Amino acid sequence: MAETDWNPWRRLLALPNESRTKTIVVAFLVSAVCAVLVSGATVMLRPIQTANRAAEEQARIGDLVRGIPGMAALLETSGGTLSTVVVDLETGRAAQDVTSETLETALADQANWTALGAGVDIAGLGQRPNFAQVFLLRDSDGISLVLLPVTGQGYGGRMDAILALHGDMNTIAGIAITQHSETPGLGGRIEDRSWQQSFPGTLIRDDSGAVRFNVARGAATTEYEVDGITGASRTGGGVTRMMQFWLGPDGYGPLLDAIGRGEF
Amino acid sequence: MTARTAFWTTLTDPLIRQNPVTLQILGICSALAVTTSLATALTMSVSLTVVLTLAAGVISTIRRHIPDTIRLIVQIVIVASLVIVIDQILQAYFAQISRALSVYVGLITTNCLVLGRTEAYARYHPPLPSMVDAFGNGLGYSLVLIVIGAIRELFGRGQLFGHQVLPLADAGGWFTPLSLMLLAPSAFFLLGGLVWAVRSVRTEQVEPPEHTPPLRQEAAE
Numbered sequence: 001m002a003e004t005d006w007n008p009w010r011r012l013l014a015l016p017n018e019s020r021t022k023t024i025v026v027a028f029l030v031s032a033v034c035a036v037l038v039s040g041a042t043v044m045l046r047p048i049q050t051a052n053r054a055a056e057e058q059a060r061i062g063d064l065v066r067g068i069p070g071m072a073a074l075l076e077t078s079g080g081t082l083s084t085v086v087v088d089l090e091t092g093r094a095a096q097d098v099t100s101e102t103l104e105t106a107l108a109d110q111a112n113w114t115a116l117g118a119g120v121d122i123a124g125l126g127q128r129p130n131f132a133q134v135f136l137l138r139d140s141d142g143i144s145l146v147l148l149p150v151t152g153q154g155y156g157g158r159m160d161a162i163l164a165l166h167g168d169m170n171t172i173a174g175i176a177i178t179q180h181s182e183t184p185g186l187g188g189r190i191e192d193r194s195w196q197q198s199f200p201g202t203l204i205r206d207d208s209g210a211v212r213f214n215v216a217r218g219a220a221t222t223e224y225e226v227d228g229i230t231g232a233s234r235t236g237g238g239v240t241r242m243m244q245f246w247l248g249p250d251g252y253g254p255l256l257d258a259i260g261r262g263e264f
Numbered sequence: 265m266t267a268r269t270a271f272w273t274t275l276t277d278p279l280i281r282q283n284p285v286t287l288q289i290l291g292i293c294s295a296l297a298v299t300t301s302l303a304t305a306l307t308m309s310v311s312l313t314v315v316l317t318l319a320a321g322v323i324s325t326i327r328r329h330i331p332d333t334i335r336l337i338v339q340i341v342i343v344a345s346l347v348i349v350i351d352q353i354l355q356a357y358f359a360q361i362s363r364a365l366s367v368y369v370g371l372i373t374t375n376c377l378v379l380g381r382t383e384a385y386a387r388y389h390p391p392l393p394s395m396v397d398a399f400g401n402g403l404g405y406s407l408v409l410i411v412i413g414a415i416r417e418l419f420g421r422g423q424l425f426g427h428q429v430l431p432l433a434d435a436g437g438w439f440t441p442l443s444l445m446l447l448a449p450s451a452f453f454l455l456g457g458l459v460w461a462v463r464s465v466r467t468e469q470v471e472p473p474e475h476t477p478p479l480r481q482e483a484a485e
Contacts, residue, residue, distance in 0.1 A: 013329060023331040030326075030338050034345035041349040048356040056359065 050101075082147075085264075086133050090114075092254025093263070098131050106131060116250065123245035124153030124238075134255070136264065143167055143259055148252050149178075152242025155234035157181035159190070159242065165204075169256045172213075175199045187235030198226040204247050211247050214240040274397045278404035280466070284377050285408040286459045287469055291377035294368050295409055296451040302425050305413025306406075307361045311350050311369055313402025316378050319343045320386040320398035327387050339382050344373045377405060412454050420445030 005011055015022040086103055088095040098106045106112050113127045137145035144167045151160045159180040164173035175196050182188045189195055203223050204213045212224035215236035220227050228236045245251050258264060284290045291312075298308040322342050323330070330338050351369045354362040362369070372378060381401050386394035417423055422430035422439045431437020444450050463469045 017329065017331045018333075019331075022329070023334055026326075026329060026331055026338065027334055030341055034341050038345050038348045041352045045352045045356040049352075049359075052356065052359040 054101075083136050083138065084133060085136055086131050087252075087255050089128070089130055089132055089251065089254065092252075092256075092258040095131050100133055103131060103133055120250050121245075122241045122248075123151070124241070125151065125245070128250065132252075134252075142262065143264055145173060146259065148246065150242055150246040150251070152238055152245065154180055154182050154190075154238035155187050155232070156183060159238060161242070163243070163246070165256075169260050170204050172199045172202045172204065182232070182235045187229065187232040189229050189232065190235060190239065195227070195229060202226055204243075211244045213243050213247065271393070271396050274393060275400040275403075278397070278400040279407060280404075280462065283404040283408065283462070284380070284401050285405055285455070286462045288380070289459075290380055291375050291405055292455070294371060294375060295405070295412065295455065296448055298365055298368050299409055299413040299416055299451055300420070300446050301364070301417045301423075302410065302413045303361060304364045305409040307354070307358065308365060308368060309402070309406030309409045311354065312372055312375065312377070312405055313399060315343065315346045315350055315372050316381060316398040316402045317395050318346050319378060319382055320394040321391050322346075323382045324386040324389060324391040324394035330387075335387075336379075336383075339379060340373065343378050343382070347373045377401065408455075408458065411458065412451060415454055416445045416450060420450075 005014070012022060012025060017023075084100050086095045086098050086100055087093065088098075107129050112130045114130055115127050116125060132149060134149070135147040136143050137147075146165050146169070148163045148165065149160070150163050151158060153159070157180075159182070160178045162176045162178060164175065165171065166173045177191045177196070180188070180190060182190060198220065202213065202220075202225070204211060206212045206224070212222075214225055216225040216228045217233060217236070218228055247253065247256070278284055280286075282288075285292065285295055294308060294312075299305045319339075319342055323339055347370060350372075351362070354365070354369060381398050385397045389397070414424060417425075418429060419442050421441055422428060422432050422437075428435075430439035433440045442450075
């Protein structure tokens with residue numbers, strides 16, 4: 001080349017591909033352009049994605065409510081709206097600095113979990129989150145329905161359920177088992193509508209405030225019992241312990257008391 | 265005129281004659297995973313075709329300036345960035361389908377088909393032919409996915425695009441769904457059947473046998 005080209009871009013392109021300078025510069029340029037592209041797309045599309053996630057969450061709750069026997073009719077007659085609240089299980093009040101959006105991040109932090117001692121850990125959980133997301137249905141005179149996610153240990157593994165309570169916080173409105181690994185045909189029948197239909201109307205606590213709810217061995221005899229499933233006494237026991245834990249003082253007890261006092 | 269025919273061959277060759285999936289057996293993993301329904305198969309096809317075409321265009325534009333030592337890294341970085349952008353767009357505008365596709369959109373990055381085309385074609389050709397070739401290969405991949413997706417959804421659920429086509433026995437019709445069609449093995453069977461069908465028509469695609477079976481059976485011990 002007779003004259004030196006002073007344009008650095010053209011000089012770069014003219015370098016042989018094997019040159020170290022060109023290798024590094026090309027690598028840098030490619031990464032820089034790609035980084036801008038990816039960050040740009042992520043930042044610009046984030047609001048839409050967040051909106052999508054919220055809508056999906058709402059749809060899932062809607063499905064769940066419709067899945068509970070009699071709930072759809074209840075929703076229609078009460079005409080209320082379902083609201084989502086993250087509660088602090090310790091105090092039974094709405095959590096101050098945790099919202100539905102940040103709940104997942106908060107629960108990833110081990111500091112937001114409470115280890116359960118052998119005496120209180122009747123549901124076999126080992127530990128319990130300090131925050132839980134519950135759903136409240138309000139109508140003109142306060143809360144008419146509350147949906148509580150509960151979890152416990154069954155015979156085959158973890159069971160997840162959503163429990164619906166009427167406004168008096170003592171009468172079960174329904175239950176939906178969302179996840180379980182019980183023996184199909186035996187304990188697995190907890191997901192049958194026919195079994196779940198024995199829940200509505202059952203009472204939880206007696207006058208002294210102690211949780212009396214349990215799954216009977218055989219047919220229910222008291223108003224605190226639901227029918228047991230033949231051949232699935234371990235599963236029934238698991239459901240009993242799950243309910244006793246979550247409705248007791250270490251579970252949603254403080255929340256139920258707070259709602260009962262009209263603090264929500 | 266010759267240029268146009270050349271483009272046309274580049275575009276149509278990968279549809280059946282040089283189909284990347286049935287002839288080169290590339291991109292199988294995603295072809296198996298996302299074909300349980302037609303909608304996911306179609307979304308995956310479109311995403312892959314877009315990524316493939318854009319990647320081929322970009323790589324072919326800078327093909328003379330990619331240092332050989334970091335060639336693969338540069339190509340993968342470009343492909344990966346495009347895939348992330350597509351994934352973000354799907355999550356924003358097609359949230360439901362994006363959930364059904366889960367990790368497989370992200371795995372387009374490692375789809376052998378994409379790197380195969382950029383490495384084998386885009387690196388040596390100008391942008392336009394490269395993009396035509398990439399688009400043709402994307403279409404070839406899409407064709408296989410859509411055929412398999414349609415068969416699996418039709419016989420597995422009696423539906424096409426979520427619409428009931430065959431009346432189910434449960435709902436008073438006559439069709440009992442084959443649940444096997446929704447499981448991974450059926451995709452293997454269908455893909456194998458498809459390869460066999462294509463190769464029995466186009467015998468030039470048949471590979472020479474890699475070994476000759478022994479003439480007589482050894483006695484089993």
